[in-house]
Amino acid sequence: MGVPEDEVKFPAGSDTEIESLSEFDAAAERGELAGYRVQSVDLTGRTSALLGVDTAGAVFLGCAMEPDAAAKVRGDGALVFPPVPDLPFDPYRGALYSPAELFEGLAQGYEGTPDALSYDWFQRTRADGDIFSSMLRSIHDDAISDALDELLVGARVVGVMGGHAMARGTAEYEGAAVLGRTLARAGFTVATGGGPGAMEAANLGAYAAPFDDAMLTSALQLLAGEPSFRPSVSAWARAAFEVRTKWPRGGTSVGIPTWFYGHEPPNAFAGAIAKYFANATREDGLLARSNAGVVFLPGAAGTVQEIFDNATPNYYESRGTPTPMVLVDRAHWTQELPTWPLLQALAKDRPMAARIALVDSVSEAPDALARMSR
Template identity: 35%
Template sequence: MSGENKEIFIRNYRDWENFLSLQKNFKQVFVQDIDFREKGTDFSGLALKNTTFFGCRLNRQQTKDLVEAGAFVYPKFEHLPYNPNRQNLYTHQELLAKFDQGSEDSVDLKIYESFKETRYTPSIQDAMAQRLHDFNIDESLRRLILYDEKGMTEKKAVGFMGGHSARRGSEYYVKVAQTAKLMTENGYYIVSGGGPGIMEAANLGAYFGGKTNEELADAIEILSDLDFPVDLANPKDYLAQNYVAQAQKVLKKYPDGQENLAIPTWFYGHEPTNVFASHIAKYFSNSIREDTLLAICLYGVVFAPGSAGTTQEIFQEAAQNHYGTFGYISPMVFLGKSRYVEETSLYSVLHQLAVGKKYKKLLYLADEPALVLEFIENHPPQPVEDGLDYIHEL
């Protein structure tokens, strides 16, 4: 049972009984995904006006009693490959359930196929189910990261952004994995966008926290042994026939990795599940996912080389810092001097944008994992003093 903003969420029968023993006023109470049928629950005598029941299993009499008492009863969504009322984050084991190499029978792909059918024109039923699902992912994510009353997190989350097409074993794939490993070993909680390329490298490195550098190098060598269809031009790693199988080999050889987080989206559902993340907060809405991914990484974001998507994330994070959107400003580290100084002028543009702002001192350019760690350790998140930076500029 959780309560934020005076709303109370009851998600299992034990919490229902505990709450019932304390009071019978159910104002601002939301009950989710509980099967009341077998318990023979009697709702008579309860002050249930405006209480909301989402996806609960009820018999006909229970439903009648609730409606007559003034409760809102939303029926369980039927014929969906996912549960909109889920109570926790995903794991790769769940998403890859029924996965068989060479087939498309995984839970993850079934959800993607269902989403793709109405991606641009969802019915109200589909839209409600997806929004409710993403809200519950939000709730689960808050419980994992552990926010205090001032908006700071107990977990020292650091995000890694970069190109999804970075090849396994390439220069920055290796550097990101090494950096994430080093930061995990120094108490930081690694977060990625959950896809392939740089994102996989970040979760891989975090997973190998506490293991040797030689073991990480061996894992990358296994991952890089890929089989591509002979007719595939300019192949991306995740299109290899054994892309997931090689990752599973690494997990089997090196079990019990360190905890870390991935935040992917079914908007890019053609990309395979990242198996090195211990928690997967997968969203339908890519815009909510992008904003959340950056917002929770209060201890900093590391930007490896990437293309348009990474550039968007750079300026999205800069906007959060510029206006102190979430109450703190955070380090922005650019891992790749050649990309951010020579090939593009993004680092210079950000310095110009940050003139007169505190986050200007939190911009950093590096090429070595140890330097990334040192900068983030020496530049913790800074609280926004008055929260009025944005208002003052209007």
């Protein structure tokens, strides 16, 4: 018989979450499953443990279990959200994606990978008005946000924004990669939109940070053979995995892409990938977590949007002290897309005025960040 809710002692904070079998086994051995949240753990081999421990007030999210175990924990008063069949993604997942996970099956073509299949599912369901599909997307994105926050506890995060059209093999791509490497070597966690172009370059640079400088030069040469994800995502992604295979155990950075722009694949150099269905959640989350500043490389509409998405909380100081913003390429941001003059006008006579900078080249961005962070 379940314990009444007001008598259940709930553990505090993230200690309530169980996201692996080892964590489950440790909690079960202590007899401490009451009030816990067990997230996407296969418990079909843990029936005896579930039958022998109190699970009152617990919540099991997408945990496979034997029928008698499920009946028992429901009898205790636990909530059981069973796995959802026939989905190309796990809405209850307890961790961020890895490149290997999203690109599983790439050898047979990108179209059959979990990333491509999830995009196809999104395309089929996004406009059908089905509340169940909408709920699954929301649960998934909330689980991703939870995992991302857990990963970034205590991290100094610098966001690097820029266009997806920046091609491998160009000076601009190399400059963005060197920027990512410089930031990672300075102790920052590099976070990008997780896609191709400037985003991939910055994640590549962070991946290259533990190696000598020659490694990045060689990797850039290898990647230049497949300059774009068009026309073939498969060939583009395989070149990235060739780099990862040749130089394993690189540095870790974060990519935060979205299936809303699913025609753009995620890049394989972000060690942790927080992929969302809702682009608005992804955009705000990426900028909000860039607590040590944001570097904006040349881009088009998406990058312009990100500049002002970041400028708004800086203007109102809604997140506290404004975070540094560095715009790279004076001609781009003053002539081609004259964003800088408007940003200056917004910042006038406000604390954010000391936290914005325009530089000519990407090599100047780390020093500009450092000056504004003092």
